[in-house]
Amino acid sequence: xxxxxxxxxxxxxxxxxxxxxxLEFSVDFAPANIxxxxxxxxxxxxxxxxxxxPGEVAILLKEKLDAAALGFETSVAMPGFLNFKVAAVHWQExxxxxxxxxxxxxxxNINKGKKARVEYVSANPTGPIHIGNARGGPYGEVVCxxxxxxxxxxxxEYFHNDVGGQIEKLGDTLWYWYSKEIGQDVxxxxxxxxxxxxxEVVKTAVQKLGRDLKRKDLAKLVEFALDLIxxxxxxxxxxxxxxxxxxxxxxxxxAGGKTEKxxxxxxxxxVLVKKDGAEWFAPNDEFLADREAVVIKSNGEPxxxxxxxxxxxxxxxxxxxxxxxxxxxNHHGHVPKLQALCRLFGYDPERFRALLYQFVRVKRGRxxxxxxxxxGTYVTAREVxxxxxxxxxxxxxxxxxxxxxxxxxxxxxxxxxxxxxxxRVQYAHARLxxxxxxxxxxxxxxxxxxxxxxxxxxxxxLIRKLNQYQELISExxxxxxxHKIPHYLMELSDTFHSFYEKVQxxxxxxxxxxxxxALALGAQTILANGLNLMGIKPLEKM
Numbered sequence: 001x002x003x004x005x006x007x008x009x010x011x012x013x014x015x016x017x018x019x020x021x022x023l024e025f026s027v028d029f030a031p032a033n034i035x036x037x038x039x040x041x042x043x044x045x046x047x048x049x050x051x052x053x054p055g056e057v058a059i060l061l062k063e064k065l066d067a068a069a070l071g072f073e074t075s076v077a078m079p080g081f082l083n084f085k086v087a088a089v090h091w092q093e094x095x096x097x098x099x100x101x102x103x104x105x106x107x108x109n110i111n112k113g114k115k116a117r118v119e120y121v122s123a124n125p126t127g128p129i130h131i132g133n134a135r136g137g138p139y140g141e142v143v144c145x146x147x148x149x150x151x152x153x154x155x156x157e158y159f160h161n162d163v164g165g166q167i168e169k170l171g172d173t174l175w176y177w178y179s180k181e182i183g184q185d186v187x188x189x190x191x192x193x194x195x196x197x198x199x200e201v202v203k204t205a206v207q208k209l210g211r212d213l214k215r216k217d218l219a220k221l222v223e224f225a226l227d228l229i230x231x232x233x234x235x236x237x238x239x240x241x242x243x244x245x246x247x248x249x250x251x252x253x254x255a256g257g258k259t260e261k262x263x264x265x266x267x268x269x270x271v272l273v274k275k276d277g278a279e280w281f282a283p284n285d286e287f288l289a290d291r292e293a294v295v296i297k298s299n300g301e302p303x304x305x306x307x308x309x310x311x312x313x314x315x316x317x318x319x320x321x322x323x324x325x326x327x328x329x330n331h332h333g334h335v336p337k338l339q340a341l342c343r344l345f346g347y348d349p350e351r352f353r354a355l356l357y358q359f360v361r362v363k364r365g366r367x368x369x370x371x372x373x374x375x376g377t378y379v380t381a382r383e384v385x386x387x388x389x390x391x392x393x394x395x396x397x398x399x400x401x402x403x404x405x406x407x408x409x410x411x412x413x414x415x416x417x418x419x420x421x422x423x424r425v426q427y428a429h430a431r432l433x434x435x436x437x438x439x440x441x442x443x444x445x446x447x448x449x450x451x452x453x454x455x456x457x458x459x460x461x462l463i464r465k466l467n468q469y470q471e472l473i474s475e476x477x478x479x480x481x482x483h484k485i486p487h488y489l490m491e492l493s494d495t496f497h498s499f500y501e502k503v504q505x506x507x508x509x510x511x512x513x514x515x516x517x518a519l520a521l522g523a524q525t526i527l528a529n530g531l532n533l534m535g536i537k538p539l540e541k542m
Contacts, residue, residue: 001094002027002038002471005072005084009042012064020049029468036075036083037464043080054080091463092451098466098522099448106473106529112151117246117315118144120326121237122159125226126170127197127375129233131360131408132328134240134381138394138535139357139402140326141242142482145533150477152322157246159311162226163254164304169193171222177202178221182211195376201225236382239390241535248314250307259302262310263295269344281305283340292333305337312338316347323347324480329356329403355480357402364410388413391536395422398534399486421490425527426539428493432524433540435505439517442506446521447514454515458499462519465495469526473533489530496523 006027014021025042043058050057058076065074073085098105120140123133144154173192177199180186205224213221237243253259263279266272271283277298280288287293295306315323327334335354342349362369362379372379385393392413399421400406418424439445454463472488475481505516528538 001086001090001467002029005038005040008065009040009061009082012061013042013046015064016060017046017050020046023049029464029471030083032461034077034083035085036077037086038084039077040082040084041080043076043082047080058082088455088460089452091460091467092454094467095451095454095463095519095522096448098525099446099518102525103529103532105525106470106533107149108470108474109151110474111147111321111477114152114321115155115319116144116147116152116322116324117155117157117318117320118147118324118326119157119159119315121242122161122327123233124166125160125162125229125233126166126193127195127229128380128382129236130375130378131362131381131384132378134236134384134393135357135360135397135402135406136326136328137237137240137242137381138397139355139482140324141240142398142485142534143324143326143355143480145535146473146476146480146482147322149473149533152477155246155320156242156244157248158244159248159250159308160230161250161304161307163251163307167222167226170198170225171218173198174202174205174221174225175215175218178205178213181206193376195372195374197374197376198225200374201228204228232382236385239385240381240394241390248311250304250311253307253310254302258314259307259310262313263302263306265313266295266309266344271340271344281309281337281340283344286340287337290333290337293337305334308334308338309341312341313345316342316345316352321351323352325352325354327354327356329358332356353480355402358405360397360406360408362408362410369410384408384410384413391422391426392420394534394536395425395486399483401481401483421486422536423542425486425489425493425531426536427542428496429524429527429531429538430540430542431500432496432520432527435520436517436524439506439513444506444510444513444517446518447511448518450511450515451518453512454519456503458502459516459519462495462499462523465492466522466526469530485530485534489527492523492527492530496527 010021013023023046025040025045027038027040030036030039043061044054047054047057055076055078058080061082062074062076071087071090075083077083118140121133121137123129144156147154169191170193172189176186176188176192181202205221209220209224263272266281271281272295273280273282273285273288275288278294279296281293281295282288292305294303295309296302325338338354339349339352342352362384369379371377372383374380387410396408396413397406412420416423418427454460468488472484476484503516505520506513531538
């Protein structure tokens with residue numbers, strides 16, 4: 001319907017101001033307190049372009065709009081909004097489309113035939129995934145699902161950086177705990193990893209590898225630890241509903257020669273510069289002040305960024321229509337370098353998106369939760385998941401925009417009242433299931449052949465809210481603001497509860513009851529679709 005209105009407005013603009021036929025303006029759902037369904041700012045935009053008062057432009061546009069043909073009632077609201085009220089029959093027909101589409105409502109084929117690859121999580125392999133990294137998991141997964149809902153074929157990928165300085169640091173820490181375990185008096189390494197987690201890993205290693213390892217056998221101990229940590233972290237991700245299609249190991253990029261080949265290509269393009277005994281990535285010298293732009297250290301060792309260059313060369317030359325990286329905000333300096341690599345490897349930078357998420361602070365009410373004794377420097381995702389459960393963890397991590405820090409409240413996440421947002425949404429879905437079960441017991445069923453009965457304010461308001469779901473999915477496939485999904489579901493739950501309090505669904509009139517049951521089924525469908533999109537199972541009973 002929004003597109004219909006927009007097309008009609010453009011036709012009116014062409015008649016009045018043909019020079020502005022390509023004018024950019026918005027058509028949005030009207031606020032709840034406005035007696036309209038849609039509102040447009042077109043008169044304000046056009047008025048500014050023409051030097052006219054928006055109210056006057058709105059009146060002119062209203063006169064030119066073929067509103068009758070559309071079946072919309074048009075009005076002007078100062079200072080110049082153009083409002084549209086849709087005939088009830090349009091909403092009734094929309095409910096019919098929702099019921100017909102069912103679980104597929106909200107999906108479309110606007111990106112059919114396109115392919116996307118999305119990297120997310122890619123956590124440090126030296127310890128358990130912390131709550132900060134965990135934020136990127138549900139976020140990246142929902143981005144994948146939104147893209148799939150619009151027709152993309154999506155490759156989910158994970159980069160396992162299993163070599164480099166952090167692995168050397170891991171080895172030193174493991175050897176300290178191994179030496180302690182076999183009774184040797186040793187000093188903790190100056191830059192070793194804190195916490196008891198690696199001590200636990202070493203105790204398991206002793207059981208499997210024995211007590212006779214020598215320093216020359218450290219590689220065996222490191223390999224065992226990396227494998228154990230890897231398996232634990234990926235079990236956590238599976239518990240969060242995340243499975244990857246492709247896992248790329250940094251060690252394999254190096255051993256297979258891909259890292260060196262990618263660097264050699266950049267040398268041929270003369271964008272690697274030698275300075276201070278090291279080799280830097282510096283197209284136009286713009287990154288020479290950034291230490292993270294070093295690709296070969298002064299000792300001849302490649303850096304993490306060198307392997308990332310090889311990894312992104314594979315991404316940018318693999319004929320994917322879209323490449324998405326989901327990183328923590330501490331990678332913000334990394335993004336311009338990746339954008340530069342797009343151009344160097346012949347990939348359109350407009351088809352590459354780096355999505356950065358902010359940090360997570362864990363609280364219990366007003367009190368900030370201290371770092372985990374087990375992890376040493378942070379709160380682990382496993383601790384949070386085990387305490388609050390899958391649904392609360394996912395919902396609360398997703399409901400904040402990624403460019404905003406999260407205060408994750410454990411007390412709120414454990415609450416089983418409607419203070420907890422996911423409980424609120426789950427309760428609405430369960431109540432709808434209960435209504436439909438009760439109707440079945442009374443031999444009543446949702447009926448689509450008499451939807452014309454649904455003309456009341458609360459009924460139309462609920463259908464209008466249901467209709468917003470498909471618009472939302474299309475929008476998110478372009479801007480990735482997936483925090484809007486949980487907020488939409490909370491609004492839909494509130495709209496349903498308002499409807500339920502004011503309207504008797506099961507009345508003495510069969511036709512009326514079955515029409516309202518069709519509306520209840522529509523609301524249940526959209527709540528289920530949204531929860532499933534987030535990876536949360538809709539509950540039928542609570």
